Amino acid sequence: MAYSQESNRVNYSQLGLSFVIPNQWQGSEVGDAVLLQSPTIPGVILISTHNQTLAQLKAQANQTINDNQGTYLQPMGSIESLNSHTIARTYQGTLEGNPAQSYIITLENPTGGIGVTILVAAQPEQFSEEIKKAGIALAASFEFTKVDRSSELAEWKAWLSGWRLTYMHSYNSSGSADVGIYGGISAQRIIDLCPQGNFNFSGKSTVIMDGMAPNSGNSNGNGIWEIVLGADATPHLRLTFSNGEVREYKLEFREEKLFLNGERYFRTNDGDNDPRCF
Template identity: 50%
Template sequence: MKVVFLLFLVFFTSLFTIAQESKRVTYDQLGLSFVIPLGWQPQEINQGILLQKPGLAGFIFASTHDQNLEELKADALKPLQDEQGTNLKLIDNLQDLGAHSIAGYYQGLLEGSPAKCYIIGIENPTGGLGVTIIAASQPDLFSEQLREAAIEFASSFQFQKIEKSAEIQEWRSFLSGMRLTYMESYNSPSTSVGGISGGYNIKRTIDLCPQGYFNSGNSSSIQMDGLGMNNSNQKGQGTWDIVLGTDGMLHLELKDHAGEIRYYRLEYIDQKLYLNGERYFRNSDGSDGPICN
């Protein structure tokens, strides 16, 4: 199970309010809804929902994922690790909680702190984004009440199919055969005669070839990354596609031949293209066009 761990950050103000009579919360963009268990206080944090209950040790955190049930099971058997000091291992057999969900106990380090966790992975039966729920506390403070609250929370999730095929196809047509270029420059003039001045120029390119492969590079590269580096029939640096991201928005997916995957959130505002909030230019012709040999 892929789990988002960055939990011990400064909490952000919640973007929604929940009455204590257990109203259903709906995220239309994600195609899901849920009910907060009575007595638990929710907060939106790190693209997820954090739940805490006064007087009860630990927390519950829910975030989205894009895996099916078989992928969840395969990942659940592996150690859960990240670069923030998390290393959790399954300490018992996986449990089937229903036709579309699994769960298990994990123990180890959570962002560098000893922790015991009960993690639930839920597959979206409509084929959209699923949900991962983690209930965690210090090992000696983990309680059955915490686990039961996580199960109650998980059982409340409902999924609605999000139809984005037309929008995905529109983005594919809009970007196919294009070079996407990001440019940034900065110059710092000297404040005195004979003083030191400086600056920088940044240029990044992503070539999206109609055949489904891509090449990328930057102004400091000797050559385009991926060109001339393959000794197989694979073309370019990898493949590209438009996919639904775990934030419910459409993303440009770049999957290189080594297996690394990069995602760029797509936006088109005031006739300007943005990838992850940065302005990119589309070009298709001449020296500014894509290299798709």
């Protein structure tokens, strides 16, 4: 986070965006987001990124937000249009298990890059016009600059095209010598990325507990693959299955190893480990 004390403007050059922290608010990075807090105004403001279009944002704004982990926010009133690229809506419910009123502002990036979501939240009895105005002022301060990441995405595509990606995991426990309890799990996923732009996916898992018959599961699929910029502004492998399902994997290459969503994958294209392409 490049931060200018004089102007309160924060610049994320890699994402092509910058914003001004409102007066009486202080910012800190929390994971892939920026958290703003004020010593005098109850509540929080959380800034995160997305890769949705305005049409997709409007459709999502009509839906209940439920992460099955304590956040359940229902939309209230109607969608507000703050400008040609920004919408907002009020929500009420719980946030991480706590009662909350929220005002969520979403900005489409007019340059076609990563957009922004601003979550303004406080306990229902503490939600004020003051915190709402701070969120609106923050949204109005955003400036977007077009960032060309096409060469980076093309490099990933060329490096993965025509290769098989394989994930393997196994764990076995002998258990206690007294009671003889044991178990194990094994899993394998194979993604064949064909040069024509199609892919083949196969996966299987087996779970064994205390000598019981193995519980196995298998999945297969095919569709189209591409390299895109994820909501966290890093390259992602996107698999669009023929049934409409979409999966995204964050791509990383560190210590000479390939990782998808933090899991180690082997990259092969020889002999029995050739990708299955037709």
